Amino acid sequence: MELSEFKKFSSLFSEYTELRIQENRNVSIAIVKGNIVRNSRTALSGVSARVYKDGFWGFASNPEINSAVIRSVIKDATANAIFLATKNSRQVKSLPTTSGGRIEKDFSTSKPRITQKEIIEFLRDLDDRLVRTFKNISTRTLSLNCLDMEKKLLTSSGSLAYTVIPRSILYVVLTTLKDGKPIELYDTYGGFGQIEEHFQDLEDLMARIGTQYEHLQKKAEGIHPDAGLKDCILDADLAGILSHEAIGHTVEADIVLGGSIAADYLDTEVASPLVSMTDFASSALGRQCPVPVFVDDEGTPAQDTVLIEHGILKSFMHNKETAAHFGVAPTGNARAYGFDDEPLIRMRNTAILPGPDKLDDMISSIDDGYYLLKSSNGQADSTSEFMFGIVMGYEIKKGSIGRAILDTTISGVAFDMLQTITMISDEMSWTCSGMCGKKQSIPVGMGGPAVKCKINIGGK
Template identity: 30%
Template sequence: MQDRLLAALAPYRSAVDYLEIRLERGESSSVSFRGPRLEAIDRSFDLAGGIRACHRGGWSFVTFSDLGELESRVAEAVSQAKLVGRETTQLAAVEAVEATVRAELGRDPRGVSLGEKRDLLAHYNQLLLEADPRIQTTTAGLTDRFRTVWFVNTTGTVLEQERLDVTGRFGVVARDGGTIRQGFESVHSRSDFGALVGIEARVLSAVERALRQLEATPIKAGRYTAVLDPYLAGVFIHEAFGHLSEADFIYENPRMQQLLQLGKPIAAPQLNVVDDGTVAGQPGTLAYDDEGVPTRRKYLIKDGILTERLHNRETAGKLGEAPTGNARALGGTYPPIVRMTNTGILAGDTPFEEMIAGIDEGVYAVRMLGGQTNGEMFTFAAAEGFMIRGGQIAEPVSDITLTGNVFETLKDIEAIGCDQVWLSGGCGKGGQSPLAVAVGGPHLRIGKVVVGGR
């Protein structure tokens, strides 16, 4: 396949400053239930790609879904880029690579029948439906996607990369009188359908979460010392800080360029934040990004100092910084844009018991239900939470929203747990959602957080 793509590229090697062809072949299946009803069950194959050309700083992006039209589409991309280019192309130099990256496979979902997938999911869905009379409805889904991506460009890079994603998602709605609560759980693997087998306890944790929230009382609004669980800490750093680290955003925003000068103390001195595409088996892990640049571990914050940011080749070239391998596309027909991979806070040295021991009255916020950011401001709703009283976890509370300014909050971090974990997540940007990423964190203690109640 690479030869076919290279042949299509060849006539234009010196016609434009840069040209790439990316082709994705996918094989997917999905099964879903809503309440007791089987909502969808399907298996699909797809083949589609995108061509990007850059000339005098102007970009074009053209998609194709039939290899028969490849040559004409490449010609179209080249002529479009020439029409828009008015400046100078600035792409960070990278070494050409030729590589094949195979997916590591445990039990390959392509060898599992749709019937077996349906029966497995029906079993989990039944557990959720029957777990408690207060469960009103459920959503449950299993999806798997195996893809092969071929990539060639005029830099000389020739890649073939495979990846597998296997995901199970489970949700319930619980009701008691007029109170309605939700609970979720998801399981993800990059290599093994077997990761979805025998996970009854994890599936049922969605029910436990919803029921705990039904029994919780709304938190009284105020400023509290807050302890975030690893998942919420990870989502916080992804949403509130990670997106600000994406250099396309910084490049377009003079105020952020000033706030985000490399070398500047930006957080509590014990804080380390990485974006790391090399963590084994995580959703955001990839050998080469969608511009053929190898991924690596970047310290966005090292010992409280702003150290690196996330680049594609163009933002790295324009800002005069090293490329980071953060150009990612949702699929063959999407252009690569600056994205995160696995983004998280590294472990500190404080055990959880010690972290809450000194808190007279505080809140322990667990997982995330939803949230939004606006520049440096954020608001997150925790999925559940508990009061901390006298250094102990106390009664469950609901309606916890955490609001703040990310730069102030990073400096208000008081303690970092020794219990870092990675969890799968989905990221949305520029109409490309959900992109597979991981968020990571240890427990985190933050002083003086504005907590809204009902």
């Protein structure tokens, strides 16, 4: 359906209304030890409407997309809002009438599309090369996941948007045996864009997987870290997940209203003055972000949200309703994953900003500590207490990198830990391989430099 035709449905809006047509297209292929265990495609599309009346939201969705169904979901969403409004009342402020106007951003590749057969041939070729090149792996898994999110949005505030945001992620898990026991290490490759934008240079990809293999060989000879509060350097991956999980979630305004410890921290010092942190919308430091958002699913133009500036907590992330509650402008953070999902306050591309230090100087400054490179997962709490699994890291002894460490966990209270940051590197990198879970899963970007801090590390 063309945008001009889609726009005509605004005549059916009787209340504040968002109308969205969306398709999520997914390619998923997994090869375990040379066996194709998954070879699938998914295309899920439909239309949804969300209506706001007297402080109550109604939402309806349907997988069919035609004029009759669109009329029906608008009617059903309105009826759902009225159902609640007739049973109760709420004292709420009016929603801000932000409008992104007309926005069109299509990041589909301009290259000829490659077929699933060609993708499988590429993965099988890669798998063969892994076996031939890396002699000490006992098993390996290649898992490719490509997701294109295509959205059309029309709001009663006047936003009309069409976006296609793709990403392509290749997960590589290598396993080796040490004394008969498996030791594994994963890494991810790819990122923003369709698959045609990635993996064109197989030699380069093999070289990067070679680095992963070298880390695995060192990990196989690794030691358990000494448990306790240690001087650590969190590399970019971990600084990114720290920004997202441990700090970012606590300053999402719905979580703030739900009891987050950060509710009382606005305009107070929550971190070392070295620390600045932003949730970027579409570009950061002159480059496009891995999950660019130009307009959110409430039709608000997406703006960068400065969360921490020189250690001071400056703002929360908002949708229209929480912005009205706090008396601020919405920040463009309302995002939905599927056509049948309502927009929630979600991060986009969250990062600690680079500092003045060189990584080598940071390592040299530590007498007894750890350099932590890669996380398996992360969880955080309304108190900002967090836990990250660590799957790759090294000890630092007398200013030099030492032995690798085995899988462990780091934990702490983010707003305490941020105060211990004493150095921040001048280089920054992004990842977007993960999905953030909060009722719905959604792709997010996380980034950062390396940071030196004190953190609690688990041992055996």
